[in-house]
Amino acid sequence: MRTYENPRGRGAVAAIFASSDSRLRIPYTYAMKSLAEYLDLAAQAHGHLCAGQVLGVRLAMLGLRELGIDDPVAERKRLVTYVEIDRCVTDAVALVANCRLGKRALKFRDWGKVAATFVDLKTGRAVRIAARESSKQAARDMFPELEKEAGQQKAYAQLSDEILFDKKWVKVEVQPEDLPGFKGPRVICAVCGEGINFKREVVRDGRTLCCSCAGESYYKPAN
Numbered sequence: 464m465r466t467y468e469n470p471r472g473r474g475a476v477a478a479i480f481a482s483s484d485s486r487l488r489i490p491y492t493y494a495m496k497s498l499a500e501y502l503d504l505a506a507q508a509h510g511h512l513c514a515g516q517v518l519g520v521r522l523a524m525l526g527l528r529e530l531g532i533d534d535p536v537a538e539r540k541r542l543v544t545y546v547e548i549d550r551c552v553t554d555a556v557a558l559v560a561n562c563r564l565g566k567r568a569l570k571f572r573d574w575g576k577v578a579a580t581f582v583d584l585k586t587g588r589a590v591r592i593a594a595r596e597s598s599k600q601a602a603r604d605m606f607p608e609l610e611k612e613a614g615q616q617k618a619y620a621q622l623s624d625e626i627l628f629d630k631k632w633v634k635v636e637v638q639p640e641d642l643p644g645f646k647g648p649r650v651i652c653a654v655c656g657e658g659i660n661f662k663r664e665v666v667r668d669g670r671t672l673c674c675s676c677a678g679e680s681y682y683k684p685a686n
């Protein structure tokens with residue numbers, strides 16, 4: 464389809480809603496932005512429209528709807544989101560949930576799973592939404608005539624939440640030092656002298672160490 468050749472344009476977003484079968488359209492009538500509006504914003508922020516953006520927007524919209532959060536921008540202090548993969552889908556989830564790493568409202572668990580948990584700090588409720596393993600096949604079955612990416616974009620916009628996602632109410636104990644706005648003492652690593660925030664220090668044999676000096680480093684000195 465020509466509209467997919469320039470996925471940054473609004474035409475691409477409009478195209479995934481174009482369906483000859485009106486039964487396939489999902490009415491989003493609540494106070495949140497519409498799916499199309501979020502997809503426009505997601506495509507801009509992520510750099511392209513892709514199946515991951517569509518799935519991520521849908522995933523986050525479902526999570527917020529379950530929590531009763533209509534306006535995640537106005538209620539930005541209410542939500543902490545845990546994401547379980549560092550792929551396209553995560554950019555869309557963070558955008559819709561309005562949760563950013565730099566605001567400490569986005570938490571990354573490197574599990575390689577297309578899932579996110581939305582924690583409502585106001586009510587203590589949390590819901591985990593995971594993409595169903597069968598959602599890819601459902602997309603293929605819906606638009607067998609389209610190439611994979613185009614078919615997934617359209618299908619993920621139109622398939623029901625029940626077909627796309629598993630939803631589970633969960634309990635997340637967000638530690639005080641993990642909350643946005645936590646104020647605590649900053650300590651100094653006894654080995655490297657660098658400052659450590661948010662209680663991330665390790666005390667070993669009576670010495671206060673940073674994670675790196677405690678042996679959890681992801682890097683080592685070159686040469």
Ligand SMILES: [Zn+2]
Nearest residue numbers: 513515516551
């Ligand atoms: Zn992408």
Ligand SMILES: [Zn+2]
Nearest residue numbers: 652655673676
């Ligand atoms: Zn250190």
